[in-house]
Amino acid sequence: MTSTVITGISSLTTNDPAHDRGRSGILEDAWIVVDDVSGLVIDVGTGPAPEADERRDVGGRAVIPGFVDSHTHLVFGGDRSAEFAARMAGAPYAAGGIATTVAATTAATTDDLTCRTRELWQRARRGGTTTVEIKSGYALDAAGEERLLQIAGDVTEERTYLGAHVVPVSYAGRTDDYVHLVCGEMLRRCAPYARWIDAFCEVGAFDAEQCRAVLEAGAAAGLGGRLHANQLGPGPGVQLAVEMGCASADHCTYLTDDDIAALASGTTVATFLPATDFSTRQPYPDARRAIDAGVTVALASNCNPGSSFTTSMSFVIALAVRDLRMTIDEAIWAATAGGAAALRRTDVGRLAPGSRADVVVLDAPAPIHLVYRPGEPLIDTVVVAGSS
Template sequence: MTMAPPEKRLLKGFNEVVTVDPALTSDDNPLGLIKNGAIALEGTTIAWVGPGHAIPAAWQGVPSEDFSGQVVFPGFIDSHTHPVFGGDRADEFEQRLQGKTYLDIAAAGGGIAKTVRETRVASLETLVEQTTTHLATSMAFGVTTVEAKSGYGLDVDSELKSLAAINEAAQRLPLTVIPTFMGGHDIPPEFKGNPNGYVDHLIGDMLPAIADQGIARHNDVFCEAGYFDVAQSRRILEAGMGYGLKPRIHTNEFEDIGGIPMACEVGCLSADHLLNTSPEGIRQLAASHTVATVLPGTAFYLKVPRYAPARALIDAGATVALATDFNPGSCMSQNLQLMMVLGCLHMAMLPHEAIQAVTLNAAKALGLEDDRGSVTAGKRADLALFNLTSHHQLLYHYGVNHLSRLYVAGQVVRGFCTEPATA
């Protein structure tokens, strides 16, 4: 839902342009910073980026705007969310504070199973309205692209309804939404004790229906003890690949059951959670094209004793993305900026690594790195502007949203940030 942007505009005077462009990065400048920078936009695309003193002559006379006192980043990318669900699980927050674990709550009929019950009875319009609100909130934190999973329906009709809600919400908002089918999120109650029967149903009935409507781009599975084992997860992912759905995986959140080597072999775009990942698993991810996506908000909310080994993954050479894991049970937050701070404080990431993790690396986790994730000539003009004098302040001055303006495909997005409506 966007209007056509003006053809040519020049944005200039930025204190810093945080390009995250590999052609401009170095050990001394890991984010490819350009001081006193400028960006030329042509339609939906970035046409030129550079220092203000080097603006090409062809751009000297076009409409321009001065952004002195601001820092511009690539639009942030939240590469792992679960935004479509019925009801909420606010009651579980207090249960956790009283000592119950995620698995305790699930065993008592709460957790994902509760959300499945409430999602199945919710109307399509209710899910559309709620999902639209959830995704709009993401934009308020500088997000211009978001991945959105189904997975709280777990039958044909409810999964189709959930993906329809995601796609309709995407039509109502200017950001890019990447819909992911996640029928492999849990075993629904009607298949308890018969996980292979559910996998057969997912592959034989759900995937063909999803593919027939063309409403998902990716296929995800929860490869975890008590959910789907490695063989079942492989079946689900490979079946989805047969329909053109790119594979993704949740794994090693509670135990290491061997999901990483399978994910790397299958060619998953991303392996997510990873809290219980061995040194060998780290080496396998580093040697693969699979992005390691860490979700510190979930570990923080669940008060688990360990976080994903982001520092070890980065040091080993893995590509590390960072996302919210926004969901009703274990991370009810769309604040990607906060997740970056948690990544630094609890996973030993450096600020520039956290920024890379929600821009170019997150784009790689979605297979979109050729199109977005850096401020690079030829890429989409997705930009997040902040009232900061330096990029260092983004994570240092945490808990405050400094977003001043958002561009999605070259179009200024109103109503999602602190910019006055008349600006």
């Protein structure tokens, strides 16, 4: 076994509640030892650093776990900047714009989509993201959805089948027939390439019973559940996600007291996507109320061309602290351990013995600088499984 010890860490966020500062487990003047062969964390601590084969001093910088971005749509073609410009001029956001991306994605070659997905993933990696989930949903036919999931597999194992994104034009007025396709032939082709299944539970997309059918079919095929819920207004999505045991309910922009009570009593993570609310001028969710009620929360980018074209989790964290009223410790936890919880992963999102050594060195002495200096390039080094 060969090992590397990283020293000179001003602030080390471990997300290990065994350490001080609650579940964030923040250690000051810290060190971390990594097994270079397995890519796992061996130990963390403060005081004199132990011996190791290699030593690296980060010079008083802060270290956090790699971001776990648990909600993205990275495989897509085309551009919706004109739609964004119209929205900034006052046009409302609506789910129907997805059809524009479906057309562009269908027209794109597999090589072009693969190249673009890799480019977006590398951009996310440079920004500190070390684990990413990617959804399909921009083809809406069996062969196309299968193709998108295969492309996503080039960069991640966390793939989500989202055939129930919107109803394609060819099925206008026949939503139940399309749901039958999503739960039948399309699912059979896509399930081998996915870990998760998702649906867009929203006016203009799919109602609760249609989403229930999708989630049940996915579960029968061995896929875990996720759900787009309560983005454009109050609705049944959040409580359906909890009832169905989904790993996450995503967006959660509009939460009633009953929604919050359901989330607090279950295992479903509320994943907030504040860059989407920024881009669409929707209200920001009341994360403070959810956290105070005991809801487990995550933060994710929702990178997509229509409503959140960013891979920057640093930007998401800045929005969460300023506009969702989260503390910096809560936001960092939600963007790392919270994202891991939303993917039901225990090996990422923390820096503790046995976890994967996904280490992000900030060009700053403390994580608050991600909010205090928004837009600055403060990601100094990104290490994934012990390798940079």
